[in-house]
Amino acid sequence: MDVDALRAITPGCKHRIHLNNAGAALMSQPTLDAMTAHLRAEAEGGGYEAADAARDRIGDAYAALADLLGGRPDEIALFDNASHAWQAAFYSLPLSAGDRILTSRAEYGSNVLAYLQAARRTGAEVVVVPNDEDGQIDTAELARLIDDRTRLIGLTHVPTSGGLVNPAAEVGRIARAAGVPYLLDATQSAGQFPVDVEEIGCDALCGTGRKFLRGPRGTGFLWIRESFLDSLDPHVAEIRSATWDGARGFTWVKGARRFETWENSYVNTIGLAVAVRQALDLGLEEIGKRAFQLGARLRALLDDIPGVTTHDLGSTRCAIVTAKLDGVDSADVVTRLAAAGVNVTATEPLDNQFDNEFRDVHPMVRFSPHYYNTDDELEYAAALVRDVK
Known part of the structure; x- marks a missing residue:
């Protein structure tokens, strides 16, 4: 997968680090x-x-x-x-x-x-x-x-x-x-x-x-x-x-x-x-392979930050990564990252009723990279989270 070529035909990559693909991904120029x-x-x-x-x-x-x-x-x-x-x-x-x-x-x-x-x-x-x-x-x-x-x-x-x-x-x-x-x-x-x-x-x-x-x-x-x-x-x-x-x-x-x-x-x-x-x-196998790799990489970066805990469940985990910062409101994290050019969002308790009954973790900061994101972007986002914490 030629990530540089894919980024070149994705106009939004020039202006933001978009880690909100589970919300709405960036459209390509052909689309x-x-x-x-x-x-x-x-x-x-x-x-x-x-x-x-x-x-x-x-x-x-x-x-x-x-x-x-x-x-x-x-x-x-x-x-x-x-x-x-x-x-x-x-x-x-x-x-x-x-x-x-x-x-x-x-x-x-x-x-x-x-x-x-x-x-x-x-x-x-x-x-x-x-x-x-x-x-x-x-x-x-x-x-x-x-x-x-x-x-x-x-x-x-x-x-x-x-x-x-x-x-x-x-x-x-x-x-x-x-x-x-x-x-x-x-x-x-x-x-x-x-x-x-x-x-x-x-x-x-x-x-x-x-x-x-x-x-x-x-x-x-x-x-x-x-x-x-x-x-x-x-x-x-x-x-x-x-x-x-x-x-x-x-x-x-x-x-x-x-x-x-x-x-x-x-x-x-x-x-x-x-x-x-x-x-x-592009091939869904290749897309999936890269998505899972990016998710695992970002999860590891966030888990290495003191006071930050990821909360993703399951024996298989994809490119959606959720985390909480001790003592910091998740909405404030979203705002701080947006000001630095990084798009993320926060989970809503009312969108996860049954999960919310059993886990007192919402709202969390939700990161969701996609294949056009880079390791440098993930490291930058993690560094911002460290600064916010």
């Missing part, structure tokens, strides 16, 4: 060029006309995401964010009183709220599977908790609050053996390292373009296994998702696009396609 060209085409020739002319590039977003995930283009639906993609699958699953949803302590805050709402509406039960000794979902306990009332296993692959990589494929093997639907939130993993739906064995997966895929904000996607579609009743019927039968009925369109709506930002769709193709060209 920016493709988006501005389409925006200009809309402005000069009309939005519908520009979309017609760009039909192949728009369609490539589905093909590229299918290549990324190991699925098929007709199993992909596009959304304006990952939360809407996840909700499209979750709220389409019929639930009744007594049904059980199994999830982990690492589940993302919006997903947790959806579980709680569904429980309030239907009488379903939310069961939080404990962690094992490494801090990841305890797969043995997951298998023990599954019973004939279990209707869903929902798992966040990589939490928003740390470097943990949950054992998604092992969860998939358990879900398949039990015949229980499995919904995976890959928002922080897609684009950071390989994510293959066949290897993992999930029935549905959501992700976003803005994070490690380096796409634009306002992009999300859902992959739905074809055999899972008949188990779902999409909660929105719309002219993109359904076809009127000429009387008083309708049929869903084929494939995952039954979860879409007609109006889209094709500027963002085209940008997403270019960003995903860039990741595929």
Whole structure:
């Protein structure tokens, strides 16, 4: 991987040290060029006309995401964010009183709220599977908790609050053996390292373009296994998702696009396609290797600073690194680093409800390097943290 060349086509690298890729990564110049060209085409020739002319590039977003995930283009639906993609699958699953949803302590805050709402509406039960000794979902306990009332296993692959990589494929093997639907939130993993739906064995997966895929904000996607579609009743019927039968009925369109709506930002769709193709060209194995190396390097640098403690869980840890400084507010650390040209953020307790119930560590400073960051940048950021402490 030619890091210097990748930085040269990433305009943001000239101005900041961007260690907030788990929030929104820096777009590359090719992605920016493709988006501005389409925006200009809309402005000069009309939005519908520009979309017609760009039909192949728009369609490539589905093909590229299918290549990324190991699925098929007709199993992909596009959304304006990952939360809407996840909700499209979750709220389409019929639930009744007594049904059980199994999830982990690492589940993302919006997903947790959806579980709680569904429980309030239907009488379903939310069961939080404990962690094992490494801090990841305890797969043995997951298998023990599954019973004939279990209707869903929902798992966040990589939490928003740390470097943990949950054992998604092992969860998939358990879900398949039990015949229980499995919904995976890959928002922080897609684009950071390989994510293959066949290897993992999930029935549905959501992700976003803005994070490690380096796409634009306002992009999300859902992959739905074809055999899972008949188990779902999409909660929105719309002219993109359904076809009127000429009387008083309708049929869903084929494939995952039954979860879409007609109006889209094709500027963002085209940008997403270019960003995903860039990741595929670089190779997710190589991206993952570098991301994990950068995460480990930064974690070691921070752990060497007296009064600074990292709090990442799991036997496998990725490029997201979280830390606390004794006696220093995490928000103040974020502000001090920003003033020195380094972008980081802080975890929010309300985004990590189940984790917050068991660990009194939030808010933490969250660092998230990506392949275009350098060792020099990590050392500079660590030196700033030492100075702040």
